[in-house]
Amino acid sequence: MYLIYQLTLFIILIKQFSCQQSSVQIQKIEADPPNPNVGEGLKIRCFLINVDPFAQYPTQLLWSIRRFSQDRDFRILAFGGSVRDTLSGRVSARKESEEVYEIVFRPVQESDSGVVRCELANTEAQVRLEHTINVLVPPSISYITADVQVRAGDPVTLECRAQGNPPPLIMWIRQGQEYPTSYSGIYRIESVSKDDRGLYKCVAEQQTGQKLTAENYVNIFVDFDPTVICDQIIVEQVPNINADAEITCLGEAYPMNVLKWEFSQGNTNVRRAITSGAKYRIDTNVASDSIDSRYGSRLIIKNVEPSDFGIYTLIVMDESKRQASAWTELRPSSFIRPFNKAISIFHFCSYFFIFLCLTVDIFLQ
Numbered sequence: 457m458y459l460i461y462q463l464t465l466f467i468i469l470i471k472q473f474s475c476q477q478s479s480v481q482i483q484k485i486e487a488d489p490p491n492p493n494v495g496e497g498l499k500i501r502c503f504l505i506n507v508d509p510f511a512q513y514p515t516q517l518l519w520s521i522r523r524f525s526q527d528r529d530f531r532i533l534a535f536g537g538s539v540r541d542t543l544s545g546r547v548s549a550r551k552e553s554e555e556v557y558e559i560v561f562r563p564v565q566e567s568d569s570g571v572v573r574c575e576l577a578n579t580e581a582q583v584r585l586e587h588t589i590n591v592l593v594p595p596s597i598s599y600i601t602a603d604v605q606v607r608a609g610d611p612v613t614l615e616c617r618a619q620g621n622p623p624p625l626i627m628w629i630r631q632g633q634e635y636p637t638s639y640s641g642i643y644r645i646e647s648v649s650k651d652d653r654g655l656y657k658c659v660a661e662q663q664t665g666q667k668l669t670a671e672n673y674v675n676i677f678v679d680f681d682p683t684v685i686c687d688q689i690i691v692e693q694v695p696n697i698n699a700d701a702e703i704t705c706l707g708e709a710y711p712m713n714v715l716k717w718e719f720s721q722g723n724t725n726v727r728r729a730i731t732s733g734a735k736y737r738i739d740t741n742v743a744s745d746s747i748d749s750r751y752g753s754r755l756i757i758k759n760v761e762p763s764d765f766g767i768y769t770l771i772v773m774d775e776s777k778r779q780a781s782a783w784t785e786l787r788p789s790s791f792i793r794p795f796n797k798a799i800s801i802f803h804f805c806s807y808f809f810i811f812l813c814l815t816v817d818i819f820l821q
Contacts, residue, residue, distance in 0.1 A: 494565060601613070610647070613644045709773065737758065
């Protein structure tokens with residue numbers, strides 16, 4: 457009978473202990489900040505209720521973590537305020553009071569994104585709460601296509617890869633344009649033309665309360681046949697009145713190797729080179745919308761004389777010795793002919809008036 461009495465008493469004590477411990481509950485779990493930026497400190501606190509500070513068996517709190525990128529199951533970090541796994545010296549824990557326990561990550565890393573659990577270790581039933589750590593990582597460009605040089609008509613593919621948390625939106629923006637050309641990490645041009653050449657920017661953008669971006673650049677260089685276009689086919693000027701004539705052409709080649717002016721007269725194919733000096737002035741500049749391939753050239757013929765009339769040709773050549781040319785003819789102004797006719801009429805009238813005066817004078821005598 458005594459043995460039965462002792463066994464019954466033991467069972468009653470166990471039930472009392474279990475009831476005492478099971479009355480403790482986890483009220484909440486909080487993180488500060490809720491969504492930490494990588495490199496910041498992160499404090500997670502676990503709040504208990506119904507804690508009896510005079511209980512025979514004190515409350516034991518267990519901290520554990522399951523990181524999304526590394527852990528298949530939860531790994532224990534700490535018992536109460538005693539750290540078991542510091543994650544390379546970054547984790548500390550303490551018992552703030554009988555009701556409050558905390559664990560601190562300093563600094564928090566991208567790999568810490570996962571689930572943190574606090575649970576009571578010495579209770580009959582499982583009592584636990586979990587909090588998901590979402591470490592914010594600013595965007596960065598991890599890969600971008602190197603500068604591209606292609607022949608006109610060939611396909612071009614630009615690729616850009618970015619990383620961050622949350623995953624950033626990737627877009628391509630061509631230099632000089634306000635809106636994106638593509639909202640994708642892959643931008644493809646099926647048949648590239650010289651108009652497609654230029655600088656393209658890959659932008660990785662996050663919207664996490666504040667706009668965070670990362671960007672990188674790639675240049676598309678297009679190999680194309682040179683071209684020359686002149687503003688006018690014919691330019692007219694009156695000679696010998698101390699007036700200049702101006703001829704403007706646009707030459708395009710990449711890469712530009714030669715840009716020169718030549719002059720010829722009549723039906724001859726003999727052309728002589730023109731350089732800036734007392735007779736000529738040449739102004740050549742890269743066009744504002746060009747990437748070192750389109751050049752505007754202006755030729756000024758000073759104090760035009762009859763010997764200056766003829767064909768003026770602009771020639772461009774690229775490094776592959778491909779060339780193109782266009783010409784403008786300088787002619788005497790069409791206003792010269794009516795002007796000369798008026799002078800002839802004036803001379804005729806003058807001579808006739810003199811002849812008439814002489815005739816009248818003879819008759820009067």
